[in-house]
Amino acid sequence: MSEPDLITLRVLGQVAQPLADKQEVCPRCRHTAVTRSDAPDGSGAWSINSCGHCCFSWRSTEDAMHVLEIAKGKVYWLWDSEIEKLPMPVPLPVAPR
Amino acid sequence: MQLVGSAPASHTIPHDLRELLQRLQAENRVLDIGRAVLPEPDVASLCRAASELDGTSLLFDNITGYQGRRLVVNLLASWANCALMSGLPSDLPIPELVQELCGRADKQSYKPVFLDAGTAPSYECLETDDVDLYQTLPLFRVNEHDGGFYLHKACVVSEDMVAGDRHERMKCEMYSLQVQGRDRLGVNLSGIDNLSLHLSIAEKTHRILPVAVCLGVPPLAALVASAAIGYESTEYNLISALYQRPFELTRCIRSKLSVPAYAEYVLEGYIEPGSRCPEGPVTCDGGSLSEINRQPQIIVTAIAHRKDPILDNTYVGKSWTERDCLVGIASTLRLHKQAKDFLPEIARSGTRVEDVHLRLGFCGGRRDGGRSAAWMSIQDGPPSESCLSVYKQEIGAARRRQTQCQSRT
Numbered sequence: 423m424s425e426p427d428l429i430t431l432r433v434l435g436q437v438a439q440p441l442a443d444k445q446e447v448c449p450r451c452r453h454t455a456v457t458r459s460d461a462p463d464g465s466g467a468w469s470i471n472s473c474g475h476c477c478f479s480w481r482s483t484e485d486a487m488h489v490l491e492i493a494k495g496k497v498y499w500l501w502d503s504e505i506e507k508l509p510m511p512v513p514l515p516v517a518p519r
Numbered sequence: 520m521q522l523v524g525s526a527p528a529s530h531t532i533p534h535d536l537r538e539l540l541q542r543l544q545a546e547n548r549v550l551d552i553g554r555a556v557l558p559e560p561d562v563a564s565l566c567r568a569a570s571e572l573d574g575t576s577l578l579f580d581n582i583t584g585y586q587g588r589r590l591v592v593n594l595l596a597s598w599a600n601c602a603l604m605s606g607l608p609s610d611l612p613i614p615e616l617v618q619e620l621c622g623r624a625d626k627q628s629y630k631p632v633f634l635d636a637g638t639a640p641s642y643e644c645l646e647t648d649d650v651d652l653y654q655t656l657p658l659f660r661v662n663e664h665d666g667g668f669y670l671h672k673a674c675v676v677s678e679d680m681v682a683g684d685r686h687e688r689m690k691c692e693m694y695s696l697q698v699q700g701r702d703r704l705g706v707n708l709s710g711i712d713n714l715s716l717h718l719s720i721a722e723k724t725h726r727i728l729p730v731a732v733c734l735g736v737p738p739l740a741a742l743v744a745s746a747a748i749g750y751e752s753t754e755y756n757l758i759s760a761l762y763q764r765p766f767e768l769t770r771c772i773r774s775k776l777s778v779p780a781y782a783e784y785v786l787e788g789y790i791e792p793g794s795r796c797p798e799g800p801v802t803c804d805g806g807s808l809s810e811i812n813r814q815p816q817i818i819v820t821a822i823a824h825r826k827d828p829i830l831d832n833t834y835v836g837k838s839w840t841e842r843d844c845l846v847g848i849a850s851t852l853r854l855h856k857q858a859k860d861f862l863p864e865i866a867r868s869g870t871r872v873e874d875v876h877l878r879l880g881f882c883g884g885r886r887d888g889g890r891s892a893a894w895m896s897i898q899d900g901p902p903s904e905s906c907l908s909v910y911k912q913e914i915g916a917a918r919r920r921q922t923q924c925q926s927r928t
Contacts, residue, residue: 450666459653459701461584468558468584470653470668477699477797479667481660484559489664500797500811510795510813511710515722 448473449486451500476500532606532762535640535737535781536831540578540591542603549576549591557583562659566592566834574839576600579657588657589829595738596833596841601848604738605761617848620761621855629759631766631777639769639780641733646822651701655822656734656784657830658698662802666811667697667705669801671833671842674733674744675706675817676776677717680726689777690714691754693744693845695835696732696817697798704732704786704817705798707809713750718815722792729774730790730817735783735831740766745842746849748856757852773821783828788819806837 447454448471455474461467471486472479478500480486490498533539543549550569556562562579569575574596580589595601599609602616611619636642646655658668673696679688690713697705708715714730721728736744739761743754755777759766767780773787795813803809833841 457700459651462588462654463584463586465584465586470658472653472667472700474700477667477697477703477705479699481559483557484660489660491664505797505813508797508811508813512708512715512718512795512815513710514793514795515719 448476448478449480450478450490450498451476451502451505476505533604533738536591536594536735536783536829539594539600539604539738540829543576543594543600546603546609548597548600548603548609549578552577552579553581555581555583558585558657558659560663562590562592563661563663563834566661567836567838569593570596570834570836570840571838573597574600574841574844582657582659585657587827589827590657590659590832591735591829592832592834593841594831594833595741595844596839598844601742601844604742617851620848620852623761623763624757624852624855625760625859627756627760629756629763629765631755631759631768633777634767634769634780636769636772639767640825641778641780641782641785642769642772642823643826644824644828645772647820650819650822652698652704652786652819652822653701655824656698659832661832661834662808662836664808665697665801666797666799667699669835670696670698670704670732670734671835672734672741672831673704674736674741674779674782675714676731676733676778677714677728678776679717680721680724680728688750689753689755690717690750691733691740691744691779692747693741695801697801699796699798699816702788702819703796704788704819705796705814706790706817707798707801707812708814712747716750718790718792721790725792727789727791729771729776730788731771731774731776731778732786732788732817732819733778733782733784734786735829736779737762737766737781740779741831742845742849743852745845746853748853772823783825783831785823786817786819787821787823788817790815790817802836804835804840804842 448456451473453473453475457472457474459470461469468481468483470479470481480489533542540549552565556579562582565577569577570593574593576591576593576596578589578591582588582590595604598613602609602611605616605620607616607619661669661671673694674691675694676689676691678690682688692713694714695707699705706714718728740758743758743761748754748757755766755768768777769780771778771787778785794816796816797811798814799811800808835842
């Protein structure tokens with residue numbers, strides 16, 4: 423997903439919260455590669471949602487958007503273009519020419 | 520138990536996590552949280568409160584949704600617990616505790632022994648199909664803005680793929696791991712640690728890197744795993760020395776790696792070469808939030824565990840934590856080893872050195888304020904055994920800080 427302009431971002435923000443509540447999209451990267459695991463004791467007390475794209479995970483009983491708020495109170499979203507630019511402490515090997 | 524130093528013996532050295540837990544319970548040093556608690560925010564909040572209070576260890580056995588799973592946190596978050604872990608009295612002064620451990624480390628006369636996977640307690644139960652970490656491990660979000668559920672006391676075993684039979688290059692070191700999927704773990708690497716090096720070697724030859732993640736290892740093994748003792752020596756020899764008996768290992772079923780036979784969990788898997796995934800953010804020592812990085816990912820192919828396993832995790836954050844205790848003692852062990860390696864060379868060169876201060880670079884400890892720094896003074900003349908044993912750990916400063924934490928509460 424490419425980085426949208428500010429207007430699109432605002433609209434997405436309005437749409438994203440209800441979607442996140444339904445646990446259909448990842449609240450951080452907006453991808454739908456979300457897998458769900460239920461509580462192991464079968465109580466249905468909660469489920470864990472995990473995004474296969476940006477690796478964010480949250481429990482259904484948590485407010486995922488709160489988890490994503492950083493200290494400045496700003497919601498942290500992670501777009502594809504940002505993922506590519508993330509630091510890599512262990513660099514990939516350089517392919518031989 | 521035969522003591523190496525002058526410290527008085529009180530017990531035998533606890534064999535594994537369960538034995539230490541029993542001993543801590545007998546001394547009323549573990550708070551059993553029997554009431555039903557939610558993974559978030561209850562577990563994390565209780566961990567933080569205990570850390571800020573006095574480093575009390577907590578045992579959870581009634582976490583909502585994880586009925587029947589047990590979780591212990593802050594197991595070694597006090598010096599008293601560290602002394603008990605070493606088979607020493609809980610009121611032993613810290614310098615004597617450290618001297619005793621350094622004395623044991625000098626006498627590496629024991630080698631690890633191997634148990635059959637069939638008899639090793641860590642392989643009592645085995646899952647190889649459809650592994651699901653979310654179902655197996657009682658996870659909780661350690662800090663509210665972490666990007667996922669972290670395991671902060673994971674001992675990762677890996678080896679140099681081109682070392683052949685040089686088993687001293689098999690490393691067992693502690694890392695923070697983020698559970699990223701049913702069979703995925705993100706590794707928080709710095710790029711200069713030994714696992715990074717092993718991965719780079721494997722990636723250059725386009726090979727997968729087999730790894731084993733050990734959770735709930737015997738307590739002295741956790742101490743050594745956090746010590747970063749160097750690339751050319753394996754942690755297992757030092758663990759045997761600290762236990763003063765051969766340390767029990769067993770072979771993985773899917774690789775030739777050796778893992779502690781009395782670990783609570785062993786997660787076998789591999790790191791795919793040339794793959795990096797977002798990892799983080801995670802709250803670090805001191806309470807700051809890390810950046811999100813692209814890190815390697817462990818793919819778990821088998822989960823072995825003891826019957827009725829206990830997950831050992833720890834709180835990381837602003838207050839005094841278990842990692843401060845572990846890194847404080849572990850750094851002294853490392854400094855001791857470095858001094859043993861290098862001081863004779865200085866003596867041979869005829870250089871007269873006084874008040875040499877060594878600031879250590881930790882791989883997971885507190886970096887602020889030099890609280891974990893260690894130093895030593897070198898006396899006139901060639902260094903002797905007594906000279907080498909004159910180490911002063913700045914644990915005192917850390918201890919004062921812990922006392923301040925207590926007085927504030």
